[in-house]
């Protein structure tokens with residue numbers, strides 16, 4: 704018996720990082736998973752490795768038609784989705800507000816914010832038909848507080864936190880719960896030195912993690928476990944809530960003398 708037996712999940716951005724960890728954990732816990740991404744080779748490779756309980760399809764979260772196709776394919780293959788994890792996202796880091804171009808700002812908003820809206824908009828009708836569901840929206844600690852040099856990302860993640868509450872208010876009567884997850888630093892390709900380039904030195908990044916109460920970044924599976932909890936019936940009385948997994952980042956500042 705798995706904790707996610709009977710669950711049919713759609714996961715966006717599942718080709719790598721936290722999304723991949725969710726695909727692997729959810730199927731191990733008994734769920735059937737359809738996942739999408741814009742990294743097709745990596746997505747296909749993950750699906751082949753996981754086996755028949757997971758199916759990869761191309762899903763650019765900014766494309767309404769791709770969402771409609773993903774919901775239709777999920778329903779055809781495994782039945783109507785009763786779990787949605789809006790995980791896909793991009794980071795724009797280390798750029799001041801004044802230097803952020805409108806084009807870059809809109810790209811981040813389109814993927815991180817509009818993508819979550821579209822995911823819920825097109826998945827919810829099928830969930831209502833199925834009679835129940837759980838939606839997990841991946842925000843960030845940047846959805847709760849600011850971090851200099853991330854204006855577009857922070858705006859998008861605050862929006863995800865807000866629309867989660869709106870959706871929870873509308874969908875409770877259909878037996879659908881909607882919650883947000885707020886990870887702190889997680890070791891994925893998004894935060895790897897190759898991706899961040901000159902935006903932060905290795906020393907500065909290590910220092911940020913060292914200052915946390917837990918003194919380290921998270922591994923992707925540590926966020927996936929929280930997503931699995933929210934997807935499962937173990938979290939049956941939680942909706943419209945914020946679930947933080949940040950190594951203590953938001954609790955304040957450690958005093959190294961004490």
Ligand SMILES: NC(=O)c1ccc[n+]([C@@H]2O[C@H](COP(=O)([O-])OP(=O)(O)OC[C@H]3O[C@@H](n4cnc5c(N)ncnc54)[C@H](O)[C@@H]3O)[C@@H](O)[C@H]2O)c1
Nearest residue numbers: 716720721740763764790791792843886888889891892893
């Ligand atoms: N890594 C962190 O420290 C951290 C912290 C807080 C929140 N998050 C959030 O967690 C989520 C997962 O990020 P991650 O850390 O695994 O990063 P990641 O870059 O490894 O994974 C993000 C995935 O989203 C996909 N993606 C990007 N644009 C897409 C689009 N238009 N359509 C579909 N898929 C798209 C990417 O191809 C990638 O596979 C994101 O929403 C991110 O903002 C990450």
